[in-house]
Amino acid sequence: MITRNIAVAAAAMTVAATASVAVARDTVSIVGSSTVYPFATVVAEEFGKKTQFNTPKIESTGTGGGMKLFCAGLGTDHADITNASRLMKSSEREMCESNGVTDIMYVKVGYDGIAFANSVESPKFNLTLEQIWTAMSAHGGLPATWNEVDSSLPNQPISIIVPPPTSGTRDAFAELVLEEACPLEDEDKCAELREDGAVVEGGENDPLLVNKLVENTDQFGIFGYSFLANNADRIQGAGISAASGQNYNMNYADPTIDTIASGDYPIARPLQFYVKAAHLDVIPGMKEFMDEWVAEGTWGPEGYLVDANLVPMPDAEREEFRNVVQNRVVMK
Amino acid sequence: MNTHASAASATEVVQQGLDKRYSAESRFKIYGILGISIAMVFLFILMFSILSTGIPAFSKSKILLPFYMDPEVINVEDLADPAAARKINLRKIVNDSKAAFFGATERADKRQLEEVVSTLAQLEVLEHIRANPEDVGQTVELWVTADDEAGRWYKGEVDETLPENRRPLNDQQIEWLKRLTAEERVKTTFNDTFFQGGDSRNPEQAGILAALKGSFLTLIVTLGLSFPVGVAAAVYLEEFAPKNRFTDLVEVNINNLAAVPSIIFGLLGLAVFLNIFGMPRSAPVVGGLVLTLMTLPTIIISSRAALRAVPPSIKDAALGLGASPMQTVFHHVVPLALPGMLTGTIIGLAQALGETAPLLMIGMVAFIVDVPQGFTDASSVLPVQIYLWSDSAERAFVEKTSGGIIVLLMFLIAMNAMAVLLRKKFERRW
Numbered sequence: 001m002i003t004r005n006i007a008v009a010a011a012a013m014t015v016a017a018t019a020s021v022a023v024a025r026d027t028v029s030i031v032g033s034s035t036v037y038p039f040a041t042v043v044a045e046e047f048g049k050k051t052q053f054n055t056p057k058i059e060s061t062g063t064g065g066g067m068k069l070f071c072a073g074l075g076t077d078h079a080d081i082t083n084a085s086r087l088m089k090s091s092e093r094e095m096c097e098s099n100g101v102t103d104i105m106y107v108k109v110g111y112d113g114i115a116f117a118n119s120v121e122s123p124k125f126n127l128t129l130e131q132i133w134t135a136m137s138a139h140g141g142l143p144a145t146w147n148e149v150d151s152s153l154p155n156q157p158i159s160i161i162v163p164p165p166t167s168g169t170r171d172a173f174a175e176l177v178l179e180e181a182c183p184l185e186d187e188d189k190c191a192e193l194r195e196d197g198a199v200v201e202g203g204e205n206d207p208l209l210v211n212k213l214v215e216n217t218d219q220f221g222i223f224g225y226s227f228l229a230n231n232a233d234r235i236q237g238a239g240i241s242a243a244s245g246q247n248y249n250m251n252y253a254d255p256t257i258d259t260i261a262s263g264d265y266p267i268a269r270p271l272q273f274y275v276k277a278a279h280l281d282v283i284p285g286m287k288e289f290m291d292e293w294v295a296e297g298t299w300g301p302e303g304y305l306v307d308a309n310l311v312p313m314p315d316a317e318r319e320e321f322r323n324v325v326q327n328r329v330v331m332k
Numbered sequence: 333m334n335t336h337a338s339a340a341s342a343t344e345v346v347q348q349g350l351d352k353r354y355s356a357e358s359r360f361k362i363y364g365i366l367g368i369s370i371a372m373v374f375l376f377i378l379m380f381s382i383l384s385t386g387i388p389a390f391s392k393s394k395i396l397l398p399f400y401m402d403p404e405v406i407n408v409e410d411l412a413d414p415a416a417a418r419k420i421n422l423r424k425i426v427n428d429s430k431a432a433f434f435g436a437t438e439r440a441d442k443r444q445l446e447e448v449v450s451t452l453a454q455l456e457v458l459e460h461i462r463a464n465p466e467d468v469g470q471t472v473e474l475w476v477t478a479d480d481e482a483g484r485w486y487k488g489e490v491d492e493t494l495p496e497n498r499r500p501l502n503d504q505q506i507e508w509l510k511r512l513t514a515e516e517r518v519k520t521t522f523n524d525t526f527f528q529g530g531d532s533r534n535p536e537q538a539g540i541l542a543a544l545k546g547s548f549l550t551l552i553v554t555l556g557l558s559f560p561v562g563v564a565a566a567v568y569l570e571e572f573a574p575k576n577r578f579t580d581l582v583e584v585n586i587n588n589l590a591a592v593p594s595i596i597f598g599l600l601g602l603a604v605f606l607n608i609f610g611m612p613r614s615a616p617v618v619g620g621l622v623l624t625l626m627t628l629p630t631i632i633i634s635s636r637a638a639l640r641a642v643p644p645s646i647k648d649a650a651l652g653l654g655a656s657p658m659q660t661v662f663h664h665v666v667p668l669a670l671p672g673m674l675t676g677t678i679i680g681l682a683q684a685l686g687e688t689a690p691l692l693m694i695g696m697v698a699f700i701v702d703v704p705q706g707f708t709d710a711s712s713v714l715p716v717q718i719y720l721w722s723d724s725a726e727r728a729f730v731e732k733t734s735g736g737i738i739v740l741l742m743f744l745i746a747m748n749a750m751a752v753l754l755r756k757k758f759e760r761r762w
Binding site for chain 2: 027037045051057077204207230233
């Protein structure tokens with residue numbers, strides 16, 4: 001009796017499952033980086049308002065998690081687009097190909113600056129990448145105060161909150177600052193942070209981090225540019241110079257849209273997304289959503305994404321990636 | 333103390349001991365009161381901070397502006413048809429009208445006006461002109477929603493004394509906002525947008541309805557599955573199942589399941605419901621199934637406790653009068669245990685209402701703008717919406733976060749009130 005009931009229940013579930021597979025999806029499904037999320041959502045919302053299509057659904061899974069979902073296969077059960085704050089790794093490419101996801105379009109959308117910020121109550125710092133490395137590294141002599149790093153800096157204890165290792169911002173900071181300015185021969189040791197309490201790990205929640213900096217004015221935090229711009233009444237970004245050595249006439253650049261776009265501000269990374277070309281003609285609204293992304297009014301220097309603090313690409317790059325979308329150029 | 337004390341001092345000893353016992357008793361009372369007061373203080377701090385930051389989320393600033401309904405842009409025939417009306421270039425109407433009102437001619441000035449009037453104004457103008465097509469060609473004064481930063485200014489949350497580059501609004505924008513106040517073109521109204529729409533990247537347009545409905549749909553699935561299954565399992569295990577090794581094993585497993593971290597159920601849901609059965613991602617039906625798995629142990633355990641609490645004399649009397657075991661259970665035991673079962677179910681559902689971890693794995697932590705229309709539409713839930721807002725850069729989302737928490741608490745209170753009512757209705761005393 002019980003076994004028969006179980007069999008009936010199992011049969012019913014199978015029927016329900018097959019029925020749900022047949023339901024076609026009419027909403028674009030996007031996964032991926034939490035750094036690209038605030039920009040992608042703005043575009044999705046604008047697209048939903050302007051057209052008769054559904055507003056695309058965007059999950060903030062992180063770049064790595066997004067790649068896994070994206071590369072899991074073709075078809076309406078799988079994501080159409082994945083946002084990324086770094087390039088696709090070769091291992092991820094292989095995973096994609098082994099699951100039949102072969103035609104992938106790569107679209108860069110703009111740049112994001114990373115700010116090294118403290119409370120506005122504290123003096124504003126001007127730092128070189130090398131100085132940041134010395135202050136943070138496990139192999140930089142472990143200075144206790146900033147003027148031990150360089151005599152021109154204030155006599156203020158070093159205290160820096162870094163994002164957790166799961167964060168894309170941490171990866172980018174390690175690559176663009178710690179590895180870039182590293183004087184060590186052994187490159188594996190470049191991104192090792194000191195563990196004497198001067199550098200501590202914070203959580204993923206940026207508003208909380210801002211509150212910490214406001215309470216402890218000696219502390220520095222690491223933020224994406226849009227966060228700094230929205231909290232300019234409470235935190236300020238240090239001027240950064242990529243030059244090295246004992247040159248005191250260095251050009252320090254404050255993080256702003258203009259300095260990041262021109263490349264004067266050295267800590268900036270590209271943001272991008274990957275698209276399944278095979279889905280373009282299957283999912284209603286997907287083509288049109290891509291067109292919305294590459295419109296000048298969206299990602300251009302006067303577009304609405306600039307208001308969301310995305311740093312636009314130069315004209316030539318925008319032209320290049322608009323071409324990718326319009327002519328469906330897939331990655332080699 | 334001397335145990336060989338005389339009879340005269342015995343009362344003294346008792347007296348002394350009595351004093352000790354009384355003081356121990358009153359100390360214990362003080363500890364209890366202290367414990368409760370600490371809890372009350374924390375509860376008060378929590379409620380105060382949530383309410384004080386969250387209440388402003390329920391109001392919004394509106395601005396009265398003249399709009400010129402340009403007949404060259406608005407085609408009267410388009411207004412009747414929603415699809416055609418959507419194509420009207422309302423951005424131009426709104427931008428031209430506000431530029432004319434504030435005297436902004438330069439491109440840079442026009443851009444600065446974006447921080448004063450919300451893009452929601454386009455929809456508000458459309459609504460008006462669709463209801464009053466005769467206004468095409470006229471200039472109409474309309475109340476439209478202010479932008480989030482302007483709203484924060486009118487709520488007194490922007491510090492004007494800061495240097496210009498540290499303020500979200502520059503001197504020019506503040507001058508415009510002050511002009512509007514001086515001309516009595518500003519009012520604060522109930523924020524109906526907050527209860528009418530889904531998520532948005534513009535704080536003044538963000539709404540809780542999509543998440544609220546998502547939570548509702550998810551909980552309906554959870555309730556519909558977990559209550560009957562949980563009660564059936566409890567009745568079988570308590571009243572019919574033979575006591576042997578196998579049922580012992582089942583019991584141990586159920587107790588263990590109640591203590592499993594909720595994210596595990598999310599992984600299970602991903603593997604079984606999405607990957608094997610191919611159900612849609614981000615859908616309330618899958619969320620409901622996952623949360624059913626999570627709440628089942630709670631419901632089974634509390635239902636069994638409720639069944640056990642029914643006096644055996646009632647069962648014996650029913651059996652003695654010739655009722656079959658099944659009649660005994662369903663006519664007498666289950667109705668008497670029902671209030672306890674309902675309490676357990678509501679506790680389980682309240683837990684499910686606050687969960688985000690298992691829903692992360694099945695894609696319900698997502699940016700959803702459209703309000704879900706059914707169990708298979710993409711949807712988020714209340715705690716997810718609160719989490720997403722709390723992580724947003726725009727400052728006006730701080731009050732939305734607390735506003736969302738208030739709505740979640742109201743939902744919970746409503747659920748608990750329902751449980752109390754049902755319990756009152758079914759409760760029997762013996």
